[in-house]
Amino acid sequence: MSETPTLEVRNLQTHFFTREGVLKAVDDVSFTVRAGEVMGLVGESGSGKTVTGFSVLGLVDPPGRIVGGSILFKGEDLAHAGEERLRALRGSRIAMIFQDPMMTLNPVLRVDTQMIEAILAHEKVSERAARDRAAAALAMVGIAAPEERLLAYPHQFSGGMRQRVAIAIAMLHRPDLIIADEPTTALDVTIQGQILYEVQKLCRETGTALVWVTHDLTVVAGLADTVSVMYAGKIVEQGRVDDVLDRPLHPYTNGLLGSVPSRNRRGQKLRQIPGMTPSLLRLPEGCAFRSRCPRADQACAQMPALAELAPGHLARCVHPHLETAGA
Amino acid sequence: MLVFIIRRLLQSLLALAVMSLLVFVGVYLIGDPVAILASPDATEVDREQIARALGLDRPLWEQYALFVGEALRGNFGKSFVFGQPAMGLIFERMGATVELALVATVVSILVGLPLGIYAGLRPDGIAGRSIMAGSILGFSLPTFWVGLMLIMIFAVQLGVLPASGRGEVGSFLGLHSSLFTLNGIVHLILPATTLALVRAATTIRLARAGVREVLHMDYVKFARAKGLPERRVIGVHVLKNIMIPIVTVTGLEIGSVIAFAVVTETIYAWPGMGKLLIDSIVNLDRPVVVAYLIVVLFILVMLNLVVDILYSVLDPRVRLGEQKG
Numbered sequence: 068m069s070e071t072p073t074l075e076v077r078n079l080q081t082h083f084f085t086r087e088g089v090l091k092a093v094d095d096v097s098f099t100v101r102a103g104e105v106m107g108l109v110g111e112s113g114s115g116k117t118v119t120g121f122s123v124l125g126l127v128d129p130p131g132r133i134v135g136g137s138i139l140f141k142g143e144d145l146a147h148a149g150e151e152r153l154r155a156l157r158g159s160r161i162a163m164i165f166q167d168p169m170m171t172l173n174p175v176l177r178v179d180t181q182m183i184e185a186i187l188a189h190e191k192v193s194e195r196a197a198r199d200r201a202a203a204a205l206a207m208v209g210i211a212a213p214e215e216r217l218l219a220y221p222h223q224f225s226g227g228m229r230q231r232v233a234i235a236i237a238m239l240h241r242p243d244l245i246i247a248d249e250p251t252t253a254l255d256v257t258i259q260g261q262i263l264y265e266v267q268k269l270c271r272e273t274g275t276a277l278v279w280v281t282h283d284l285t286v287v288a289g290l291a292d293t294v295s296v297m298y299a300g301k302i303v304e305q306g307r308v309d310d311v312l313d314r315p316l317h318p319y320t321n322g323l324l325g326s327v328p329s330r331n332r333r334g335q336k337l338r339q340i341p342g343m344t345p346s347l348l349r350l351p352e353g354c355a356f357r358s359r360c361p362r363a364d365q366a367c368a369q370m371p372a373l374a375e376l377a378p379g380h381l382a383r384c385v386h387p388h389l390e391t392a393g394a
Numbered sequence: 395m396l397v398f399i400i401r402r403l404l405q406s407l408l409a410l411a412v413m414s415l416l417v418f419v420g421v422y423l424i425g426d427p428v429a430i431l432a433s434p435d436a437t438e439v440d441r442e443q444i445a446r447a448l449g450l451d452r453p454l455w456e457q458y459a460l461f462v463g464e465a466l467r468g469n470f471g472k473s474f475v476f477g478q479p480a481m482g483l484i485f486e487r488m489g490a491t492v493e494l495a496l497v498a499t500v501v502s503i504l505v506g507l508p509l510g511i512y513a514g515l516r517p518d519g520i521a522g523r524s525i526m527a528g529s530i531l532g533f534s535l536p537t538f539w540v541g542l543m544l545i546m547i548f549a550v551q552l553g554v555l556p557a558s559g560r561g562e563v564g565s566f567l568g569l570h571s572s573l574f575t576l577n578g579i580v581h582l583i584l585p586a587t588t589l590a591l592v593r594a595a596t597t598i599r600l601a602r603a604g605v606r607e608v609l610h611m612d613y614v615k616f617a618r619a620k621g622l623p624e625r626r627v628i629g630v631h632v633l634k635n636i637m638i639p640i641v642t643v644t645g646l647e648i649g650s651v652i653a654f655a656v657v658t659e660t661i662y663a664w665p666g667m668g669k670l671l672i673d674s675i676v677n678l679d680r681p682v683v684v685a686y687l688i689v690v691l692f693i694l695v696m697l698n699l700v701v702d703i704l705y706s707v708l709d710p711r712v713r714l715g716e717q718k719g
């Protein structure tokens with residue numbers, strides 16, 4: 068436990084300076100992922116999960132900018148690292164799998180081009196050696212006849228196959244950290260399961276730390292060691308996966324899991340909570356969940372701090388569900 | 395593929411038939427070629443003789459039918475003025491025009507593409523904005539005015555470049571071009587620049603719009619996430635995608651550059667087929683005008699074919715057979 072964590076994000080703030088005002092897509096987010104560990108990053112659409120991932124890679128598009136906090140990758144602060152240093156880490160030590168497999172690969176370049184360039188960007192090896200490695204990587208993610216498939220264009224692959232190619236590319240350099248941004252939501256259920264299994268296996272084997280962004284609590288329960296729940300750019304609950312799923316402290320997490328306490332909660336998908344995420348441009352004072360929270364009262368007009376309410380279990384709430392936590 | 399090409403050729407034959415008919419009727423309505431060809435003191439008998447020799451004494455529909463019959467056998471008639479086969483006259487001058495058009499197109503790409511990409515990458519910078527302002531000028535200034543201004547500055551005021559005619563023509567590997575002699579290149583500079591201006595402006599806009607659009611694509615971000623150097627992200631991932639519309643438009647426009655070289659050739663007394671066309675229209679030299687149209691239309695059709703084939707090479711998602719023609 069004393070070794071340096073693979074990724075330690077501290078008080079990260081990534082804001083978009085839009086014409087309508089400052090949009091705080093990520094506002095004071097902290098989490099830690101150790102080697103070989105899997106962290107589930109959960110939250111509704113627009114809560115800032117993808118922007119968090121792009122911040123770690125230093126790939127936030129203008130008008131967005133990291134305005135505060137630090138991103139310690141094996142102790143090195145990436146929030147203040149130079150572009151050349153970030154480029155050297157991207158793809159080689161830190162890889163990301165994107166949300167939409169249909170758009171991830173360049174439509175006019177063959178798969179071999181897109182894989183070989185990824186190898187050559189970080190290692191001086193011969194084209195031949197790179198090609199062999201690309202083929203081996205495709206075989207590893209379960210693509211048959213990899214030598215042949217390397218010569219194909221992305222449009223000749225199905226969505227599931229494209230995501231496998233993207234995963235193969237992410238694994239090429241055996242990175243220390245993979246950020247997987249809902250990599251399976253666009254795919255059908257059987258393929259989801261397969262890909263999940265493969266990525267998990269690969270990470271366990273190579274000691275890669277994994278941040279798995281998802282809507283799906285089934286996935287988190289079976290895969291993750293820890294969970295961070297995001298709402299409107301902030302972490303609202305964080306802890307070990309058993310603690311968070313069995314004894315949710317925050318009304319938002321509780322709502323996601325369904326309000327009736329049940330031992331059978333695992334295997335459930337995120338429930339729809341009535342109401343909508345407030346616009347990030349016009350957040351109300353205080354707790355952002357106030358307009359939808361059944362427990363809201365006057366005290367919630369001030370933003371609560373993220374506090375450790377049980378050992379290793381944090382929540383950002385004035386009236387947390389301590390009654391279940393105590394059980 | 396073959397079906398596709400045949401369909402294209404049939405379409406262009408139809409266009410050709412319609413256009414030649416229009417020219418026949420047009421020349422007939424404008425005036426009498428005999429009046430221009432005959433000397434002022436020619437007698438009525440002389441005139442009738444000329445008309446008969448040229449076949450102009452017959453009714454219009456009969457002239458047209460004769461023309462079509464001959465054309466199908468590869469004979470496009472003789473120039474009223476020069477008495478030589480009209481096609482031969484066109485071919486003699488085509489080299490000069492094609493050379494001018496190709497040089498202008500290459501220049502417009504070499505200048506327009508880097509400027510457009512730069513403006514797309516830095517749309518809000520001073521340089522990016524200036525490039526855009528320049529391209530708007532390139533669009534809106536009339537060709538003849540630009541030509542005259544260039545002549546004023548470089549030929550008259552500075553006296554550094556020749557303002558008219560084609561320079562020496564050299565030959566290399568059986569090709570004849572003024573690009574092979576220094577004198578020829580010097581003569582090409584002003585007319586090629588004039589002709590390239592609008593094309594460069596178009597290329598700038600296409601490249602800039604393309605870059606702006608493609609930069610936001612996930613695959614560009616993914617290319618960066620792989621840790622590729624920026625020059626490969628732009629030079630390969632972005633460039634290959636924006637080249638699709640640029641190649642298409644440029645290829646199609648070579649035809650119109652050739653067709654519209656008329657103005658430039660007239661200003662710079664460039665001995666190409668554009669100048670021949672103007673002279674022939676003035677002289678009501680119908681066979682030459684028709685031959686010119688046939689040649690230009692043929693070039694356009696060929697360019698279309700080449701562009702379609704290039705398009706399918708550049709964009710692997712396109713198959714010629716599946717395309718509706």
Ligand SMILES: Nc1ncnc2c1ncn2[C@@H]1O[C@H](COP(=O)(O)OP(=O)(O)OP(=O)(O)O)[C@@H](O)[C@H]1O
Pocket residue numbers: 083085090092110111112113114115116117118119128129130131166347
């Ligand atoms: N380029 C951008 N310009 C302005 N706002 C942006 C930009 N990218 C993201 N945002 C805003 O940042 C917020 C968080 O977006 P993000 O994509 O991180 O959400 P997410 O949690 O990944 O949602 P989803 O589940 O839909 O992927 C959103 O409100 C979004 O509108």
Ligand code: SF4
Pocket residue numbers: 317318319354355356357360361362363364366367371383384385386387
């Ligand atoms: S702070 Fe108040 S409004 Fe926010 S989640 Fe807790 S109880 Fe609900």
Ligand SMILES: [Mg+2]
Pocket residue numbers: 116117118166248
């Ligand atoms: Mg997202």
